Amino acid sequence: MLETFCGITFFISYFLYTEGQSYHEFGVIESCTGSAGSNEMLFTYNNEVAAHMDLEEKKIVIVPNVLLFIPGPDVLALITNEDPSAGLTPLCKDKYFRTLSFNVxxxxxxxxxxxxxxxxxxxxCLVSGFFPPPVRVxxxxxxxxxxxxxxxSRYYPNKNGTLNVFSRLSFIPEEGDIYSCSVEHKALQQPQTRVWDVEITEPSIGPSVFCGVGLALGLLGLTTGAVFIAKGKKWI
Structure with missing residues (x-):
């Protein structure tokens, strides 16, 4: 029986919070083998083996002190499969072709x-819909x-398997300042940049003018009415 091998990057659903601009290669399967070969998947974090899944024993063995590992639904489905090795190759192919389409x-x-x-x-700065991690902002x-x-921020997963991340920059607005946020990702040949400049919108004087004119006309009408009433009653 021929052995099959897929080299893929497969996102696993656990969360990581990063301060500053540090980022990590995390939650990916570096190798995936099936059929008569080794029925085992390796999960890595920063190029270190974090866990491995034995499909025959239907269990995940986690390496201590590497990361908090939570397997995704596809992995859990393989563990509970009656014939795990039969489901491994389709999983490899599905994830392999999906991850070839880098996106951001x-x-x-x-x-x-x-x-x-x-x-x-x-x-x-919101970066949305990217896959696979990491992304640099x-x-x-x-x-x-x-x-x-x-x-x-940490990576926030979407239902379709892509990710979102937020970068925050504290600032004090001064007129004329120009800020830019640039994103680097495997899907991009060059960084994508969005520019934002400080623009203060002056409050419109239109409503105040209309209010003043309306008030003046109202007072004039009230005064005129009072004069006619007074004349009618011969008060003046």
Whole structure:
């Protein structure tokens, strides 16, 4: 019987929180073998074996002190399969072809609160729909790199297997400042950059003018009416 082998990157659903701009190669299957070969999957974290799954014994063996490992639904399905080795090769093929299509959406940049000059605020850069991890996010202010002042959230999984991540940068808005958020990912030949500049919208004077004119006309009408009433009653 021919042995099969698939080299894949397969996301496993556990969570990791990262401070600053550090990021980790995590939650992936580096190798996947089936049929008459070794019925075993290896799970790695930062290029270290974190766990392995023995399909014949239907169990996952976790290496201590590497990471908090929670297997995803596809892995659990294999463990409970009556013939685990029969389900391994289709899983390899499905994940292999899916992960060949690297994907990442254009970043979205927006302030947490309404922007007011010289009032501390937070810029948020959302990177959504990317696969596989990792993704690198960098910031500039007026073309000066300020990435060290930012933070990066943990990865948030979507139902379709892709991931989202948020990067936050505290700032004090000053008129004319220009910020940019750039994203680097395997799916991109060059970083994707979204620019955001400080724009303070001056409050419109239209409503105040209309209110003033309306009030003046109202008072004029009231005065005129009072005069006619007084004349009718011969008070004046």
């Amino acid at each position: 959406s254009e970043p979205l940049v927006y302030p947490r609160n309404n922007v007011k000059l010289n009032v501390k605020n937070t810029l948020i 960098s910031w500039t202010k007026n073309n000066v790199n300020v990435t060290d002042e930012s933070t990066l």
